[in-house]
Amino acid sequence: MKVLFDKSRNKGCRNGKNMTVHLKCNHFECGKTAILMRRKRRRRIVGGKESNPGQWPWLVALHGGPEEVFFCGAVLISERWVLTAAHCIGNQTDVKGWTVNLGVTRRTASPFSVRKRKVLHLLKHPGFNPSANMYSSDVALILLDTAVDFDEFLRPVCLPPSPQTRLTTGTLCTVIGWGKKIHDDDADYLSAIHEVDVPIVDHNMCREWYEKQDVVIPDTMLCAGYELGRKDACQGDSGGPLLCRDSHHNWFVAGVVSWGINCAQPQLPGIYTNVPMFMDWIE
Numbered sequence: 028m029k030v031l032f033d034k035s036r037n038k039g040c041r042n043g044k045n046m047t048v049h050l051k052c053n054h055f056e057c058g059k060t061a062i063l064m065r066r067k068r069r070r071r072i073v074g075g076k077e078s079n080p081g082q083w084p085w086l087v088a089l090h091g092g093p094e095e096v097f098f099c100g101a102v103l104i105s106e107r108w109v110l111t112a113a114h115c116i117g118n119q120t121d122v123k124g125w126t127v128n129l130g131v132t133r134r135t136a137s138p139f140s141v142r143k144r145k146v147l148h149l150l151k152h153p154g155f156n157p158s159a160n161m162y163s164s165d166v167a168l169i170l171l172d173t174a175v176d177f178d179e180f181l182r183p184v185c186l187p188p189s190p191q192t193r194l195t196t197g198t199l200c201t202v203i204g205w206g207k208k209i210h211d212d213d214a215d216y217l218s219a220i221h222e223v224d225v226p227i228v229d230h231n232m233c234r235e236w237y238e239k240q241d242v243v244i245p246d247t248m249l250c251a252g253y254e255l256g257r258k259d260a261c262q263g264d265s266g267g268p269l270l271c272r273d274s275h276h277n278w279f280v281a282g283v284v285s286w287g288i289n290c291a292q293p294q295l296p297g298i299y300t301n302v303p304m305f306m307d308w309i310e
Contacts, residue, residue: 055177058185058277060084073206073291074258075223080132081140083203083220085184085278086267088128089115089169095126097216100204100267102280103129103183106174110309111266112283112300113155113167122146127171130181133218140180144171152308154247163245165285165300168309184268185279190306194281196229200251200271202284202297206264216263223258225251225269228296236294247304249282252296259291260284269299 060082087101087109099115109127123145130140147170154164175181194200203222233250237243244250251269252259260267269282282299289295302309 055182056277057183058085058273058279059182061179061182073223073261075202075221078203078220078222081180083222083270084130084180084182086131086203086220087111088131088205089266090126090128092124097205097263099265100206100263100284101127101169102268102283103175103181104186104280104309105183106177107171109169109171110268110280110283110302111167111169112162112285113151113165114157114162114285115266116149116151116167119149122149127169129175130178132180132220140178142175142181144173144175146170147172152305160245161243162285162298162300163247164305165248166283166302166305166309184270185273185277186309187279187281187303187306188273190303192281192303194227194249194271196227198227198271199224200227200269200281201225202251202260202264202267202269204260204264204267204284206261206267206284223260225253225258225297227251233296236296237288240288240295242288244298247301248285249299249301250296251282251299252291254294256291256293256295259287260297261287261290269297 085103087103088097089099089101090097099111101109101111104110125146127144127146129142132140150168152164152166201222201224203220205217228250234244264284267284268280270278271281273279280302282302285298285300287297
């Protein structure tokens, strides 16, 4: 069995006023950033590139313990709710030592934009059972102890347009996070957010590929990646979002990084929780 990893400026404000760093946008629009998207040349995640500061204002970092050690990604969906993977929570019930960092541009730095919150409550999907069905229903919700204010560096992502949202094969989406650039226990997590574009893979094809590894892909999961590999999420990206565009060109969270066999391997695309299938539970 292979090793598994538990894997311009005024836009976004409907009032049309110019944004400043300190402005609190009262009429925000989900899935919109407040900065221009620029191309970066430094490459990470696996086969990806470094993101611009503030480009993904909904990405969240989960930290645990007195030293606030980073352990998973997540995504902000409202003023008090964060979406992540159930395997990031595991069997934890005592979350007093958890810290939720929002508005993060660099994981290891503490700029003015970072907001820290504690966890008031965890909701793990009742269907999650990793020992029985390969992380099926790998989704969870985190309730923050206090609400956050949205600004240039902190905004919510959109949820899928409807529970019936289906992503067609070949749809190009983006996975983001601080995960390792290679599958190696000794490799470090990245400091800056990185991104990589990956296409949705036909579910039947994905199943055929994974069956060669004696692995069954549940119907509640999405596959995204390339037949030749080379581009993928990796260790440390778990719980973070797979982002796609809706008809209004807003970003919505289509998947949650769940698992994979190593990283960026041929015919072994990344496996993501299919968020539209859990919309009734999330809402």
